[in-house]
Amino acid sequence: METVQAPTSATMDDSRRWKTIRKQLPNYLFILPHYLFFVAFILYPIARGLYISLFDWKIMGKTQEFIGFANYQALFKDQIFWESLGNTVQFMLMTVAINMVLALFVAAALKQSFFGSHTLRVLFYAPAILSVSVLGIIGIRIWDTQLGIVNYFFTTLLHGPRISWLGDPNLVLPALSITTVWWTFGFPMLAFLAGLQNIPEPLYEAAKIDGANTWQAFIHITIPLIMPTMLFVTVTQFIAHMQVFAQPYIITAGGPGNNSRTAVMYLYETAWKYFRFGYASTISVVLALIMIVVTVMLFYFMRRRTEY
Amino acid sequence: MASNMQTTPRRRPAFRVHPKTRRSILLWIVFLPLILAVIIPLVYMTSMALTLEANQLKFPPDWFPHPITISNFTHIFADKTLPIARWFGNSLLVATVGTLIVVFFSSLSGYAFARLEFPFKNLLFSLLLFSLMIPVAVTLIPAFLLLRDLKLLNTYHSIWWPAAASVIGIFLLRQHFYAIPRDLEDAALVDGASRFRIYWQVCLPLVSSAMIALFIFTFLGLWNDLFWPLIVLSERNTMTLPVGLVVIQQGSYIQRGLAFAGAFIASIPVLLFYAIFQRRIIAGITTTGMAGQ
Numbered sequence: 001m002e003t004v005q006a007p008t009s010a011t012m013d014d015s016r017r018w019k020t021i022r023k024q025l026p027n028y029l030f031i032l033p034h035y036l037f038f039v040a041f042i043l044y045p046i047a048r049g050l051y052i053s054l055f056d057w058k059i060m061g062k063t064q065e066f067i068g069f070a071n072y073q074a075l076f077k078d079q080i081f082w083e084s085l086g087n088t089v090q091f092m093l094m095t096v097a098i099n100m101v102l103a104l105f106v107a108a109a110l111k112q113s114f115f116g117s118h119t120l121r122v123l124f125y126a127p128a129i130l131s132v133s134v135l136g137i138i139g140i141r142i143w144d145t146q147l148g149i150v151n152y153f154f155t156t157l158l159h160g161p162r163i164s165w166l167g168d169p170n171l172v173l174p175a176l177s178i179t180t181v182w183w184t185f186g187f188p189m190l191a192f193l194a195g196l197q198n199i200p201e202p203l204y205e206a207a208k209i210d211g212a213n214t215w216q217a218f219i220h221i222t223i224p225l226i227m228p229t230m231l232f233v234t235v236t237q238f239i240a241h242m243q244v245f246a247q248p249y250i251i252t253a254g255g256p257g258n259n260s261r262t263a264v265m266y267l268y269e270t271a272w273k274y275f276r277f278g279y280a281s282t283i284s285v286v287l288a289l290i291m292i293v294v295t296v297m298l299f300y301f302m303r304r305r306t307e308y
Numbered sequence: 309m310a311s312n313m314q315t316t317p318r319r320r321p322a323f324r325v326h327p328k329t330r331r332s333i334l335l336w337i338v339f340l341p342l343i344l345a346v347i348i349p350l351v352y353m354t355s356m357a358l359t360l361e362a363n364q365l366k367f368p369p370d371w372f373p374h375p376i377t378i379s380n381f382t383h384i385f386a387d388k389t390l391p392i393a394r395w396f397g398n399s400l401l402v403a404t405v406g407t408l409i410v411v412f413f414s415s416l417s418g419y420a421f422a423r424l425e426f427p428f429k430n431l432l433f434s435l436l437l438f439s440l441m442i443p444v445a446v447t448l449i450p451a452f453l454l455l456r457d458l459k460l461l462n463t464y465h466s467i468w469w470p471a472a473a474s475v476i477g478i479f480l481l482r483q484h485f486y487a488i489p490r491d492l493e494d495a496a497l498v499d500g501a502s503r504f505r506i507y508w509q510v511c512l513p514l515v516s517s518a519m520i521a522l523f524i525f526t527f528l529g530l531w532n533d534l535f536w537p538l539i540v541l542s543e544r545n546t547m548t549l550p551v552g553l554v555v556i557q558q559g560s561y562i563q564r565g566l567a568f569a570g571a572f573i574a575s576i577p578v579l580l581f582y583a584i585f586q587r588r589i590i591a592g593i594t595t596t597g598m599a600g601q
Contacts, residue, residue, distance in 0.1 A: 030420035045450035115332035
């Protein structure tokens with residue numbers, strides 16, 4: 001892949017090899033600044049996170065008690081953890097599905113140049129520029145039962161009843177998901193747009209000559225050729241939405257009951273509200289394992305379908 | 309479209325619509341619900357920020373507030389327990405310095421991994437790749453404990469140091485350094501330039517567009533981030549704007565106008581920034597696959 005210029009031949013005698021290495025040593029200065037922080041704040045924390053998960057780690061404790069896999073055993077029987085993981089998966093599936101479908105169709109339409117097509121791209125990406133705190137402040141008021149504008153449109157335009165979106169266990173996750181789609185669908189849209197623009201136009205012309213209609217061209221040309229982008233978008237969306245925290249934290253505080261408590265929210269509360277760092281680390285390790293396994297599976301299955 | 313026109317050849321249409329115009333109009337009509345869905349929450353935030361606290365509970369809300377008031381803003385700036393100007397300054401400082409660190413470190417490492425040779429290069433690079441697979445959730449607690457042990461909680465360093473460890477920029481810039489012809493560097497080497505000078509004066513200018521993209525997205529990411537600052541910045545005076553907004557939203561500050569005014573203050577700089585640099589930002593996302601989240 002890369003051209004390796006490092007002297008690898010066995011014929012080189014030791015002194016010359018050492019000379020090359022000595023000459024290369026200053027090159028470390030280039031990667032050193034980043035690598036120091038990388039080791040301290042990413043590599044070492046990964047190892048220490050695994051280690052802490054084996055302890056009954058309390059923030060004030062002078063000595064921490066080693067308890068082996070007791071945290072893991074407790075976690076597997078922890079109702080709230082499974083509930084919050086279930087909520088997370090539901091939220092993630094809804095958000096990723098809506099985002100992908102919406103983004104793909106919008107991108108397909110925006111791909112043609114028409115009056116204002118660039119303006120629309122800019123507009124549709126705009127919410128993604130905002131902080132999640134802003135999203136939360138808008139979201140909590142928009143879904144409000146009494147004063148929210150969602151219910152305003154719902155009752156005046158559709159003559160529907162006032163719905164307690166954030167108070168209903170069955171509606172709270174869809175409401176959070178739609179809020180998140182409003183905030184995040186710009187990125188997959190632009191990614192798909194880039195992917196679509198890379199598909200050579202002659203393919204569509206050839207299909208047209210062969211008598212294919214727009215829908216057939218979409219299914220047989222666009223979808224297969226956009227699979228690499230699809231894989232990239234699916235994986236990044238999956239990783240982002242599995243770690244959802246701020247939307248439920250600000251908008252619902254996990255309620256009603258535990259119905260919108262997510263895995264990372266539970267992790268946050270365990271660590272920074274109840275100061276059980278060992279158990280919180282266990283949550284993070286299990287969540288990470290689940291995410292890694294699913295990511296690898298996504299790569300495996302979608303790679304296979306990428307052949308065309 | 310063409311066949312429709314042929315069926316009525318006798319009468320000339322009253323006015324002719326160019327097919328491209330027609331398609332534009334059609335697409336705008338199709339997109340109208342989505343356009344409204346994107347715009348309405350932003351309009352709502354703006355008009356509520358300019359609505360008197362007494363009128364906040366009106367239903368339906370006044371889409372155009374009357375009277376237009378800036379009382380929410382004066383209120384928020386007058387409240388000593390909500391140092392929003394301080395939060396704004398904190399955000400600006402945290403994001404600007406953090407971004408400069410990330411861009412500088414990423415360009416150094418990106419250059420080294422693209423252009424230089426040193427022992428264990430592949431291993432060191434593989435470790436960077438490996439770290440991409442690990443969800444952030446795992447590193448939160450140990451990174452927090454490390455900062456606590458270093459007595460850096462509630463300082464700007466608690467944002468800058470972990471940010472300096474980020475790896476995405478290295479991959480991005482490494483790709484761009486690869487594309488530079490080697491002859492250019494060799495010529496500089498022959499002229500006796502040092503490695504650092506070649507990196508700084510020859511190569512950096514050639515990857516400036518990628519660096520600008522990295523700068524924009526790192527800045528937006530740091531400016532907007534809530535989760536990490538929420539963990540490490542718990543004192544009122546060290547908070548960034550997103551954390552401050554959560555403080556306004558929770559606690560005893562449930563006044564609606566105040567929260568909207570705070571959200572407005574946090575959004576206006578980024579929206580202006582976005583309006584000015586929209587072409588670069590949109591192009592940056594489509595070519596680098598980076599985003600501000």
